[in-house]
Amino acid sequence: MKLSNRISKMQFSPIRKLAPYAAKAREDGKRVLGLNIGQPDIETPAAFFDTLKNYEEKVLAYSDSRGQRVLLDAFTDYYAKLGYDFKDENMVVTNGGSEALLFSLMAICDPEDEVLVPEPFYTNYSSFTEMAGCKVTSFKTYKEDGFHLPSKSEIEASITPNTKAILYSSPSNPTGTVYTKAEIELLRDLAIEHDLFLITDEVYRELVYDDLTVYSPLAYKEIEDRVVLTDSISKRFSACGARIGLVASKNTALINEIMKLTQARLCAPTVEQVAAAALYRTPESFFEKTRAEYQHRRDILFEGLSSIPGVFMRKPEGAFYIIAKFPVKSSEHFCQWILESYDLNGVTVMMAPAGGFYNTPGLGEDEVRISYCIKAEDLKIAVEVLRSALIEYSRLF
Numbered sequence: 001m002k003l004s005n006r007i008s009k010m011q012f013s014p015i016r017k018l019a020p021y022a023a024k025a026r027e028d029g030k031r032v033l034g035l036n037i038g039q040p041d042i043e044t045p046a047a048f049f050d051t052l053k054n055y056e057e058k059v060l061a062y063s064d065s066r067g068q069r070v071l072l073d074a075f076t077d078y079y080a081k082l083g084y085d086f087k088d089e090n091m092v093v094t095n096g097g098s099e100a101l102l103f104s105l106m107a108i109c110d111p112e113d114e115v116l117v118p119e120p121f122y123t124n125y126s127s128f129t130e131m132a133g134c135k136v137t138s139f140k141t142y143k144e145d146g147f148h149l150p151s152k153s154e155i156e157a158s159i160t161p162n163t164k165a166i167l168y169s170s171p172s173n174p175t176g177t178v179y180t181k182a183e184i185e186l187l188r189d190l191a192i193e194h195d196l197f198l199i200t201d202e203v204y205r206e207l208v209y210d211d212l213t214v215y216s217p218l219a220y221k222e223i224e225d226r227v228v229l230t231d232s233i234s235k236r237f238s239a240c241g242a243r244i245g246l247v248a249s250k251n252t253a254l255i256n257e258i259m260k261l262t263q264a265r266l267c268a269p270t271v272e273q274v275a276a277a278a279l280y281r282t283p284e285s286f287f288e289k290t291r292a293e294y295q296h297r298r299d300i301l302f303e304g305l306s307s308i309p310g311v312f313m314r315k316p317e318g319a320f321y322i323i324a325k326f327p328v329k330s331s332e333h334f335c336q337w338i339l340e341s342y343d344l345n346g347v348t349v350m351m352a353p354a355g356g357f358y359n360t361p362g363l364g365e366d367e368v369r370i371s372y373c374i375k376a377e378d379l380k381i382a383v384e385v386l387r388s389a390l391i392e393y394s395r396l397f
Contacts, residue, residue: 010130014123014356015369021339022350030343033382035370036352038173038320040238042290045282048239051275060270065262067093068273074280075246084218091248092258093268097203097232100247101167102128103261104228107254108197109134114162115199118149120323120357120364122173122201137163138359143325143367146314147175149183152190159194165228166190169201170215171208174357174369175323176298176316178208184215191217191226198223203232203245206287208318209295224250235319237279238290244268244276294320297372297379304383305370308390322370323354327390331355331368334393342392344385 015037022032066072072088079086094100101124105115111133117125119138129136139158141147149155166187170179179187191198198217208214217227232245249255298315301322305311310327328334332353339348354367372379 006130006133010127011123011356013127014354015352017356018335018339018350018352021336025339025343025348029346031347032339033347033349033374033378033385035372035374035382036350038235038371038373039240040235040320040373041375042238042293044238045279045286047278047281048237048242048275051278052271055271055274063093063267063270063273065092065259065267067091067268068270068277070277071244071273074277075248078280079248082216082218086248089252090250090255091246092255092262093273094245094247094262095265095268096234096243097201097230097245098124098128099265100230100232100245101125101199101201102131103258104199104230104247105129105132105134105165106261107257108199108228109164112162113164114160116155116158116163116166116196117359118147118168119359120147120174120354120369121167121359122169123356125167126359134164136359140360140363141175141177143312143314143323146317147172147177147323149179149186152186155186155190156194159190159196163194163196165197165199167199167201169204171204171318172321173204173319174321174352174354176319176321178212178214178317181213181215184217185220188217188220188223191223197226197228199228199230201230203230203235204319205231206236207291207294207320209291209298210317212317214318226251228254233276233279237276237282239276239279242269242272242276244272294372297374297376298322300376300379301370301372301383304380305386308383308387310390320372322372323357323364323367324370325367328366328393328397331364331366333397335368337393338385338389342385342389344388347381347385349382349385349389 025032113134114137117138118141126136139155229248234240302315313324316322335351335353352369354364354369358364
C-alpha cells in the first residue's frame with residue numbers, strides 16, 4: 001500500500017540519523033562522545049523534581065487547553081521582567097517549542113504557502129512545514145560572516161507572493177549566531193513592507209556570551225500584531241524531557257485560532273506544567289553559572305578545532321553549537337566513517353552532518369554541526385580524536 005507523499009518528502013533528522021552507527025560502536029566497546037545533539041548536561045534545578053515529588057492531587061486531570069493557571073502566571077511574570085506585557089489571551093502552553101512552531105505554521109499558512117528562513121537553520125523547521133502543508137524557502141547566510149544576515153536586497157530576492165512569514169532563531173541553532181539590534185530591525189522592516197508574520201524562536205535567550213545582548217522583535221510595538229514567539233523550558237532550565245513550551249503573540253486573533261489546535265490535542269501534560277512553573281523561581285545565579293560553563297566549553301572547542309589544519313569556523317556568540325568546515329568532501333561520509341572505523345585509544349565521536357541544516361542542495365556538505373553539551377575535559381578529548389581522525393581520513397580518501 002502507498003504511504004502519503006507528505007511523509008515520503010520528510011527527511012530523517014540529521015542530528016539522530018547516525019545513531020545506529022553510534023550504538024554499534026558502543027557495542028564494540030568504544031566510548032562515543034556525543035557531539036551531535038543539544039542535550040544539556042547541566043543539572044535541572046531541583047525545584048522541578050521537588051514539585052513532582054510533592055504533587056498530591058488525587059486525580060491526574062486534564063489541564064486547561066490554554067495551560068495551567070500556575071504556569072501561565074509564571075510566564076506572565078517572566079516576560080514582564082523582560083519588558084513584555086503578556087496576558088492569558090496572548091499565550092498558549094504547548095508540548096515543547098516544537099508544537100509551538102507547528103501550531104503557529106498551521107494557523108498562519110495555507111498549503112503551498114512559504115515560510116522564509118535564513119540557512120543554515122534548525123532542521124526540524126523543514127519537518128514542521130511539511131507537517132503543516134506549507135514549505136520552507138531560504139536565503140543564504142555565510143560562515144565567513146558568522147552566519148549573520150545578508151543585505152536587505154538579498155533577503156528580498158527570496159520573498160515571493162506566497163511568502164507568509166519569516167522564521168528565525170537567535171541565539172541560533174545550528175550556528176550560535178546572535179543577531180544584532182540592526183538585524184532585528186531589518187527583519188522588522190521586511191515584515192512591515194512585505195506584510196509578513198515574524199516567527200521568533202527564542203528558546204536559547206539566556207545562553208549568550210561575551211557580554212552580548214539578545215534583541216527581540218517583541219520590543220517593537222509597530223509590529224506586535226506580526227510577531228509570534230516560540231519559547232520553551234528545555235534549554236533554559238535543562239529540562240528537555242518535560243516537553244513544555246509556549247506560543248505567544250499580541251495578535252489575539254491568531255492565538256484564539258491556535259486555541260482550536262490546542263483543544264483538538266486536549267492539553268499539555270498537567271504535572272509537568274506545575275513543575276515547570278516552579279522553575280521560574282530559579283535564581284539568576286543559575287543562569288550566570290550556566291552561561292559561564294558553556295562559554296568555557298565554547299572556547300575550548302573553538303580554540304581546539306581552530307588549531308586543526310583545514311578546519312574553519314567563526315566563534316559562536318550564543319546557544320551551544322558550532323558549524324565548522326572540515327577538509328572533507330562529504331561530512332556525512334566522514335561522520336559515518338569515524339563511528340564505524342576509527343577511534344583514538346578507544347574513543348570516537350558522533351556529530352551531525354551539516355547538509356541537513358540547509359535548504360539549498362549542495363550546501364553544507366563539507367560542514368558539521370557540533371554541540372558542546374558535554375564536559376570540558378571530554379571536549380578536549382574530542383578535539384584530539386578529530387585531529388587524528390582527519391589525518392587518517394585524508395590518507396584513506
